[in-house]
Amino acid sequence: MITQTEENYIKAIYHLGKYGANNVSTNAIAKEMETKASSVTDMVKKLSEKGYANYRKYQGVSLTELGKEIAINIVRKHRLWEVFLVDKLNFSWDEVHEVAEQLEHIKSKKLISQLDEFLGFPVHDPHGDPIPDHMGNIKKVDKILLSEAKVGDDCICVGVQDSSSEFLKYLDKNGIALGTGLKVCHREPFDNSITIRLKDQELIISNMIANNLFVKVS
Amino acid sequence: MITQTEENYIKAIYHLGKYGANNVSTNAIAKEMETKASSVTDMVKKLSEKGYANYRKYQGVSLTELGKEIAINIVRKHRLWEVFLVDKLNFSWDEVHEVAEQLEHIKSKKLISQLDEFLGFPVHDPHGDPIPDHMGNIKKVDKILLSEAKVGDDCICVGVQDSSSEFLKYLDKNGIALGTGLKVCHREPFDNSITIRLKDQELIISNMIANNLFVKVS
DNA sequence: AATAATTTTTAGATTAGTCTAAAAATTATT
DNA sequence: AATAATTTTTAGACTAATCTAAAAATTATT
Numbered sequence: 001m002i003t004q005t006e007e008n009y010i011k012a013i014y015h016l017g018k019y020g021a022n023n024v025s026t027n028a029i030a031k032e033m034e035t036k037a038s039s040v041t042d043m044v045k046k047l048s049e050k051g052y053a054n055y056r057k058y059q060g061v062s063l064t065e066l067g068k069e070i071a072i073n074i075v076r077k078h079r080l081w082e083v084f085l086v087d088k089l090n091f092s093w094d095e096v097h098e099v100a101e102q103l104e105h106i107k108s109k110k111l112i113s114q115l116d117e118f119l120g121f122p123v124h125d126p127h128g129d130p131i132p133d134h135m136g137n138i139k140k141v142d143k144i145l146l147s148e149a150k151v152g153d154d155c156i157c158v159g160v161q162d163s164s165s166e167f168l169k170y171l172d173k174n175g176i177a178l179g180t181g182l183k184v185c186h187r188e189p190f191d192n193s194i195t196i197r198l199k200d201q202e203l204i205i206s207n208m209i210a211n212n213l214f215v216k217v218s
Numbered sequence: 219m220i221t222q223t224e225e226n227y228i229k230a231i232y233h234l235g236k237y238g239a240n241n242v243s244t245n246a247i248a249k250e251m252e253t254k255a256s257s258v259t260d261m262v263k264k265l266s267e268k269g270y271a272n273y274r275k276y277q278g279v280s281l282t283e284l285g286k287e288i289a290i291n292i293v294r295k296h297r298l299w300e301v302f303l304v305d306k307l308n309f310s311w312d313e314v315h316e317v318a319e320q321l322e323h324i325k326s327k328k329l330i331s332q333l334d335e336f337l338g339f340p341v342h343d344p345h346g347d348p349i350p351d352h353m354g355n356i357k358k359v360d361k362i363l364l365s366e367a368k369v370g371d372d373c374i375c376v377g378v379q380d381s382s383s384e385f386l387k388y389l390d391k392n393g394i395a396l397g398t399g400l401k402v403c404h405r406e407p408f409d410n411s412i413t414i415r416l417k418d419q420e421l422i423i424s425n426m427i428a429n430n431l432f433v434k435v436s
Numbered sequence: 437a438a439t440a441a442t443t444t445t446t447a448g449a450t451t452a453g454t455c456t457a458a459a460a461a462t463t464a465t466t
Numbered sequence: 467a468a469t470a471a472t473t474t475t476t477a478g479a480c481t482a483a484t485c486t487a488a489a490a491a492t493t494a495t496t
Contacts, residue, residue, distance in 0.1 A: 026475085041474065244445085253484075451483090451485100458476085463471080
């Protein structure tokens with residue numbers, strides 16, 4: 001049996017290692033999990049013994065195929081529950097994370113397949129992140145950061161990099177949601193702030209904001 | 219913070235003590251939780267220290283008001299999730315228990331209040347058991363065991379005592395569900411088996427079955 | 437009321453996950 | 467290449483929840 005804690009470490013390694021490929025450092029995991037490096041070392045040894053991770057002393061960890069499978073399944077559950085919370089229970093996109101962190105550990109294949117169907121087989125969550133299908137396949141979206149868009153580009157907002165409550169509330173306040181159209185009007189060379197045109201207003205956003213918003217150029 | 223294990227013990231004490239009133243023995247809890255009496259003693263001490271239970275050595279435990287509140291909240295969550303699984307995700311009533319056992323530990327007030335609304339404020343779960351409202355009030359239903367009904371009584375099936383998968387499947391197989399109407403035709407004095415008339419068939423059921431089926435005499 | 441049977445508690449050990457502090461290895465800097 | 471800084475690991479300890487085996491208390495039986 002895999003424990004909730006093990007699942008959380010696997011998920012952290014998956015995310016930090018850009019979906020399980022790269023090696024992840026002990027300290028990076030410790031920071032992500034808000035724990036101490038020594039605890040990480042212990043756990044990483046265990047994950048390795050159980051066949052979920054590849055670990056060599058002082059060299060960091062990566063996930064095995066099995067570990068990746070587990071990680072993707074957790075991500076799938078997390079994102080499906082987020083859709084449920086927003087679409088069915090009227091949560092806003094900045095409220096879902098904490099609850100989904102709990103729900104992602106519920107173990108029942110039937111529950112997830114039925115939930116998927118009930119939600120109409122959604123392909124992305126409320127933050128625009130892709131939902132792996134039941135086989136673990138993830139649909140790649142060709143999105144770029146708004147900070148990388150060129151002046152004159154017509155864009156549609158398709159996701160966020162940072163999904164912290166503060167950032168999402170900032171977007172809400174300024175009328176930016178998934179699917180919102182915007183045009184890049186001007187880039188200020190001094191601070192890399194960007195002027196964008198929304199439906200009925202212009203807005204100046206800092207480089208930091210633009211660095212956390214994914215768009216599709218249309 | 220209350221742990222999942224503590225919640226499970228509180229729930230067990232609540233159910234065994236007929237909703238928290240009576241004292242419950244260490245062995246009874248051990249049996250219910252499938253653990254050893256010594257483990258129960260330890261946990262019961264902890265629950266007492268934390269203010270959830272009243273405990274005196276060798277005298278058994280009962281729940282404090284706080285403990286009862288916690289128990290009722292878990293029961294509420296369990297039963298709401300069961301309704302969700304059956305009504306929205308097409309689970310059958312014999313499949314819901316295991317998953318609800320996990321879901322009942324998810325901590326989020328908003329989740330439960332929104333779920334309650336989403337489900338249309340149901341008053342009983344798929345087995346006919348009452349769902350406490352958000353204040354913890356439980357609607358009493360005046361139900362009796364089918365084994366206590368008199369010959370000639372017209373009844374409606376309103377709940378089950380045993381909600382094991384085997385029993386529920388037996389009921390399914392014989393066309394008995396919540397809301398099903400039936401008439402008590404005959405009681406066999408030898409073994410207390412009962413002949414009942416359903417919509418389009420007569421059925422002989424053992425005393426053991428009749429002892430696990432709640433009905434309302436109409 | 438004494439003894440037997442049962443229940444409950446205690447004592448001490450174990451496992452999972454965590455921590456601090458010190459040691460070892462790696463990486464960066466002169 | 468030697469030293470300094472940083473990262474990682476080890477060693478030993480702690481808490482929560484569990485267990486076994488033995489002791490203590492309660493309950494049942496003669």
